[in-house]
Amino acid sequence: MNMEWQTTPPSPSSYSVKRILRLDIPVGNFPNFNFVGRLLGPRGNSLKRVEASTGCRVYIRGKGSIKDPDKEESLRGRPGYEHLNEPLHVLIEAELPANVVELRLRQAQEIIEELLKPVDESQDFYKRQQLRELAMLNSNLREESPRPSGSVSPLITSSGMKRAKTCTGL
Numbered sequence: 001m002n003m004e005w006q007t008t009p010p011s012p013s014s015y016s017v018k019r020i021l022r023l024d025i026p027v028g029n030f031p032n033f034n035f036v037g038r039l040l041g042p043r044g045n046s047l048k049r050v051e052a053s054t055g056c057r058v059y060i061r062g063k064g065s066i067k068d069p070d071k072e073e074s075l076r077g078r079p080g081y082e083h084l085n086e087p088l089h090v091l092i093e094a095e096l097p098a099n100v101v102e103l104r105l106r107q108a109q110e111i112i113e114e115l116l117k118p119v120d121e122s123q124d125f126y127k128r129q130q131l132r133e134l135a136m137l138n139s140n141l142r143e144e145s146p147r148p149s150g151s152v153s154p155l156i157t158s159s160g161m162k163r164a165k166t167c168t169g170l
Contacts, residue, residue: 018095019105023112025088027064033118036060036067038127039090042134046115054108055096062088090116 025035039060040047047058061083066072075081083089090112094105121127 015098016095017098017101018093019101020094021092021105021109023090023092023109023116025062025090025116026118027088030118035088035116036064038115038130039112041130042137045133046130050108050111054094054104054111055100056092056094056104056108058108058112059091059093060088061091062086064088 027033027035038046039058041049047060050056050058063072063084063086065084065088066075072084076084092105092108092112094101094108096104115126119126
């Protein structure tokens with residue numbers, strides 16, 4: 001008894017395709033402009049929004065991509081950190097269905113290129129928006145975490161009662 005399964009082949013649009021686009025950051029032309037801070041935003045939220053809206057991953061790579069210059073220097077030359085020998089740049093990576101990958105990559109590229117245009121601080125609406133967001137995040141943190149009352153022990157709550165010890169990582 002011969003049984004053949006009749007299935008339709010998957011459509012080309014359902015195949016995932018991986019594309020990577022590199023955008024150089026013009027630090028040579030604008031050495032005093034904080035490109036990394038502008039791209040990341042408060043707590044990395046600006047970059048996270050770009051990723052969420054486009055479905056692409058965005059990586060900041062190259063010399064100056066690590067905040068601490070001493071740490072960057074110690075990592076230079078190690079496996080996985082070869083990019084530290086290159087000029088500062090952004091990698092946009094999309095692994096999406098073939099029918100949308102180019103569109104999403106282009107969307108992410110347009111957003112990132114717009115952020116890489118230096119703007120005079122007095123006219124930088126985007127930076128003001130980021131500072132407003134940071135202020136809101138900081139005020140929320142203060143409201144959520146009451147100041148310690150007397151004891152700085154993590155086991156004593158603000159009411160003075162001891163909190164149960166919990167065991168993690170079993």
